Amino acid sequence: MLINPYKDSESSAISLMDIISGVKERGLDMPVLLRFENLLDSQISFLNNSFNEAIKKLNYKGEYRGVYPIKVNQQQQVIEEVTKFGQRYHHGLEVGSKAELVAALSLMKDKEACLICNGYKDEEFVDLGLYAVKMGYKCFFVIEIPGELDIVLERSQALGIQPNIGIRIKLSAKAGGHWTESGGDRSIFGLNVSQAITMVDTLKEKKMLDSLKLLHYHLGSQIPNIRDIRSAVLEATRVYAELVNEGAPMGYLDLGGGLAVDYDGSNTNYTNSRNYNVEEYCTDIVEAVMSILDPSGIQHPVIVTESGRAVVAYYSVLLFNVLDVEKFQEYDIPDKLDDNTSEQIKNLYDAKKNINLKNIQECYNDVLYYRDEIREMFKHGRISLRERSLSEKIFWNTISQIAKEKLKLKNPPPDLEDIESAIADIYYCNFSVFQSIPDSWAIDQLFPIMPVHRLLELPKRNAVIADITCDCDGKIDRFIDLHDVRNTLPLHEMKNGDDYYLGVFLVGAYQETLGDLHNLFGDTNVVSVRIYPDGNFDFVNEIHGDSVADVLSYVEFDPKDMLVSFREKAEEAIRDGLISASDRREIMKAYDNGLRGYTYYER
Ligand SMILES: *Cc1c(COP(=O)(O)O)cnc(C)c1O
Secondary structure (H helix, E strand, O other): OOEOOOOOOOOOOOOOHHHHHHHHHHHOOOOOEEEEEEHHHHHHHHHHHHOOOOOOHHHHOEEEEEEHHHOOOOHHHHHHHHHHHHHHOOOOOEEEEEEHHHHHHHOOOOOOEEEOOOOOOHHHHHHHHHHHOOOOOEEEEEEEOOOHHHHHHHHHHOOOOOOOEEEEEEEOOOOOOHHHHHOOOOOOOOOOOOHHHHHHHHHHHHOHHEEEEEEEEOOOOOOOOOHHHHHHHHHHHHHHHHHHOOOOOEEEEEEEOOOOOOOOOOOOOOOOOOOOOOOHHHHOOOHHOOOOOOOHHHOOOEEEOOEEEOHHHHEEEEEEEEEEEOOOOOOOOOOOOOOOOOOHHHHHHHHHHHHHHHHHHHHHHHHHHHHHHHHHHHOOOOOOOOHHHHHHHHHHHHHHHHHHHHOOHHHHHHOHOOOHOOOOOOEEEOOHHHHHHHHHHHHHOOOEEEOOOOOOOOOOEEEEOOOOOOOOOOEOEEEOOOEEOOEEEEEEEOOOOOOOOEEEOOOOHHHHHHOOOHHHHOOOOEOOOOOOOOEEEEEEEEEOOHHHHHHHHOOOOOHHHHHHHHHHHHHHHHHHHOOHHHHHHHHHHHHHHHHHOOOOOOO
């Protein structure tokens, strides 16, 4: 498994296993989140170059100015790198809250880049944005709800700074995908057409219409179908044209986010994919804008997009090790049953003996029926534990055989859809779904997951993945398949105590900060890697994950107090003659080590 940020050069590809050795040598434990600087850099370039090429090809007269929405990955390092790598394209930032604005202002350097302020804005927020304007930054206030305009106008008058005002509209166009509800008439943010006209009238009345410079909409994230993107651009550009006709200077058309990532690689309009590529996305947008504006001779605006997911998803890879495996047990069953075996077990056994390709559904129904009946009988004391054990062995042996037969069928019965996961191995892995890939749990998002080594060996086990939280939702049993979704992942057999590493890819967008402290598993170790064109790499930054004391302090424990109160308990145990004074020393050391330790499984 290689990472290669330089598309044209093969010598720069580096192996994830080399990175893992480097991580181990530095004494960092799994799980580790890798961030590849170069991948962020190349995604920003790719997006900007694609827009610039479409602009050139279609002879568009405006420019493209991307902004990165901070909420997608707010880590200081990420925003710093976005502003650094984005500078040559004047790639700016989008903020949705006061905290994000404060963060953006500390890192923005480029006065040509846009700083777009979405979200509810109070006086403090507005004042800060106005000062940014005064300092020469291209800072826009996007009005999301009608009431916001008053604050912006009032504060700009008070401070004597002319604002750049944008207007967020609700489109009637709706997009498919998980975030359908962000767009459409009933979306929670944005002004409807009548409210927009009222706003224009207010601005005219107050002689402030020359502040209205930007039109914005956001259809939702991960839009899988290019047709939805296109129809939204067309509708929004119509509104843009009308605002120009109303006399607003305008100049900026901000199409929000939505550029999808092809998580499952299917290149379809399925939720986890997209039926277009970045070049098509850019061309379609530029073309659609021109098709509306050119007939009425309206000047081409600066096109702004707020792509977050597509810019940062590729940036991060989560690595973890497998701690243990619970293998699906293949039981041997006798060739023949004793004559005195109870009738139901004999029935179960016969069902098993009669399996063939034609009757697997029937056989499946039968063995389920007999198994349940035998369990009932056990409850009522009519068969022994030993007999029940025999029946369970026959049952699982049959299920495993049905699963094998099923593979031979082109159109297996729908009832047998999940049968593989019933007989899958469970691979217990050193990570938390809730902390590191929350969208896998929350919205059934698929991520590419695979072993990062032993890739020339056929993986012979079928597995589901369990994390180390003790939550029954802390598992992954939906994986990418050629068609649709599969319930198990082919993995290699664990070799006598050797480490086995899996990687989860495309986790750079949304996962890090949406992740939470379920079962008090904290932030993982993070290593930033820089790859050079000759195939060498550096660890440019290492951030140690949360210690146990860190996560406890997030939930208001005070590690110092905890040490004191535990020491009192140890003292009491000495008084009661349970431990010696030197035991106390060892015990306190263990407690202290516990507080300092990584929250994950340490070797
Ligand atoms: C979340 C959000 C984005 C980012 O969308 P992606 O699909 O991740 O590119 C952009 N703009 C606004 C207003 C958002 O709320």
